[in-house]
Amino acid sequence: MIDETLLKNDERAIYALRTLYKQYGYMPFKMSKFEEYDLYVRNKDFLISDRIITFNDTNGKLMALKPDVTLSIIKNGEDTPGYKQKVYYNENVYRVSGSTHQYKEIMQTGLECIGAIDLYDIFEAVSLAASSLALISDEFILDVSHLGVLSALLTESCEDEGFCRAAASCIAEKNAHDLARICAEYGVDADKTARLCAFIGIYGDMTTVIARLETLCVSAAARASLYELRGLCDLLAATPYADRIHLDFSIVNDMNYYNGIVFKGFLSGICEGVLAGGQYDKLMRKMGRTSGAVGFALYLDLLEDLQGTPRAYDVDTLVLYDGATPPTALAAHVRELTAAGKSVSAQRAVPQSLRYREILDLREGK
Numbered sequence: 001m002i003d004e005t006l007l008k009n010d011e012r013a014i015y016a017l018r019t020l021y022k023q024y025g026y027m028p029f030k031m032s033k034f035e036e037y038d039l040y041v042r043n044k045d046f047l048i049s050d051r052i053i054t055f056n057d058t059n060g061k062l063m064a065l066k067p068d069v070t071l072s073i074i075k076n077g078e079d080t081p082g083y084k085q086k087v088y089y090n091e092n093v094y095r096v097s098g099s100t101h102q103y104k105e106i107m108q109t110g111l112e113c114i115g116a117i118d119l120y121d122i123f124e125a126v127s128l129a130a131s132s133l134a135l136i137s138d139e140f141i142l143d144v145s146h147l148g149v150l151s152a153l154l155t156e157s158c159e160d161e162g163f164c165r166a167a168a169s170c171i172a173e174k175n176a177h178d179l180a181r182i183c184a185e186y187g188v189d190a191d192k193t194a195r196l197c198a199f200i201g202i203y204g205d206m207t208t209v210i211a212r213l214e215t216l217c218v219s220a221a222a223r224a225s226l227y228e229l230r231g232l233c234d235l236l237a238a239t240p241y242a243d244r245i246h247l248d249f250s251i252v253n254d255m256n257y258y259n260g261i262v263f264k265g266f267l268s269g270i271c272e273g274v275l276a277g278g279q280y281d282k283l284m285r286k287m288g289r290t291s292g293a294v295g296f297a298l299y300l301d302l303l304e305d306l307q308g309t310p311r312a313y314d315v316d317t318l319v320l321y322d323g324a325t326p327p328t329a330l331a332a333h334v335r336e337l338t339a340a341g342k343s344v345s346a347q348r349a350v351p352q353s354l355r356y357r358e359i360l361d362l363r364e365g366k
Helices: 009-023 037-041 070-075 119-136 147-157 161-172 176-185 190-200 206-216 220-236 281-286 300-305 327-339
Strands: 034-036 054-056 062-065 085-096 103-115 140-146 203-205 245-248 259-267 275-279 292-299 315-320 344-347 356-361
Touching (some): 009 300, 034 037, 037 062, 037 070, 070 281, 103 119, 103 300, 119 292, 147 161, 147 190, 147 220, 147 259, 203 206, 206 245, 220 259, 259 292, 281 292, 327 344
Parallel strands (some): 315 344
Antiparallel strands (some): 140 259, 275 292
């Protein structure tokens, strides 16, 4: 039996999440610590950071310590009709930490469902993302968006790629002022500009936001995506965490890689998102795969910022001894204390920084 009080936040999360993912049929996936650097160069926009640690292999190839897991899973998998690959991982990645801004070995956990995915698979991934956050903290929010809705609204306003990129950036930043300016620069008419600017302010519970989207989604493409989003929300409404799931269209992942549903998770006490995921069929195509895919990653290094319940002491018992203390007597006392479930530190003097509940002094004359 593992004493969870001895584990750090990220270690506790790993044990709990592993059990959760196995319960839903996800199998563990292991991989090498490094890949050819070219894999990451070709997909650098997909990475959280393009600062990668590299080295030359003995055959002269430029290799990289793995900064991401999803790319490796895609690269080392294959498409099998009628089969869905469902995997989870606990892997170290090597990149600049969001908390220290220095290179760090970071434990990352997550899951991927790859194959002929359907609405249920998307729902399962989003639901497991919410459950993952709930295992770590009761105070969380999972924000969900649909890039199909966003893409349809952008292209029906103006099909220019430059406009779509600039407008999507403004929506991600909730910057209505610059969005209106960009619309004016590209000659977007007043009605379409107003519709896009109204889209920026949409955030909240699933039922309310879906109702608001009904009036904004007028094209066939937008309504098709809205129909899919409504189906997902109907499924999520029956989960225990429905009140923690919000729709937020400022969640704009790179539209060259992602499509459809995307989401991001937040924990109280941490200023940035600790979980991110979504559908990434476009990334699959870019890497020569024909399957669909959905998944997410949880960045465990950020859990260091969670304020856990501080322990009042480091050990239960401080055992003091000296040269006159028989080693057999010392060992017997330590054995008795640990058998009783207590933690023990045997020392010749009281350590300056050690916090202890009680002292057992075996020194001569004490």
